[in-house]
Amino acid sequence: MSDEPAITLYRLQACPYCERVVRKLHEYDLDYRSRFVEPMHSQRNVVKRISGKRTAPAIVDENTGLTMSESANIVEYLEKTYGEAATDGGVDVGDDREDADNGGAA
Numbered sequence: 001m002s003d004e005p006a007i008t009l010y011r012l013q014a015c016p017y018c019e020r021v022v023r024k025l026h027e028y029d030l031d032y033r034s035r036f037v038e039p040m041h042s043q044r045n046v047v048k049r050i051s052g053k054r055t056a057p058a059i060v061d062e063n064t065g066l067t068m069s070e071s072a073n074i075v076e077y078l079e080k081t082y083g084e085a086a087t088d089g090g091v092d093v094g095d096d097r098e099d100a101d102n103g104g105a106a
């Protein structure tokens with residue numbers, strides 16, 4: 001098992017679309033790693049390889065096997081997968097809050 005976060009965000013400095021995704025990741029308290037892509041569009045081979053596009057943001061989520069670009073789609077995906085609506089049947093991200101009321105048992 002790896003300690004690396006399951007989510008990788010391919011992003012650019014000062015990219016408003018990327019910041020939108022970052023805000024959502026923080027809102028849901030999700031661990032992720034950032035990979036800053038080349039500012040020069042023609043040199044963004046890393047992100048092109050994973051998503052098929054050179055735009056940022058793009059996300060890879062190893063929890064679900066998903067790779068996606070387009071900030072609006074990513075935000076919608078995060079809401080569905082990790083938001084309140086996903087609490088039942090959502091992806092288990094290792095949060096141990098559900099252990100909180102196990103204490104005190106004989």
Ligand SMILES: N[C@@H](CCC(=O)N[C@@H](CS)C(=O)NCC(=O)O)C(=O)O
Pocket residue numbers: 012014015016017018041054055056057069070071072
């Ligand atoms: N519709 C895309 C737009 C993303 C976008 O335009 N990102 C800029 C950086 S802020 C980019 O990658 N530009 C290079 C390009 O359009 O190929 C989204 O919402 O994710």
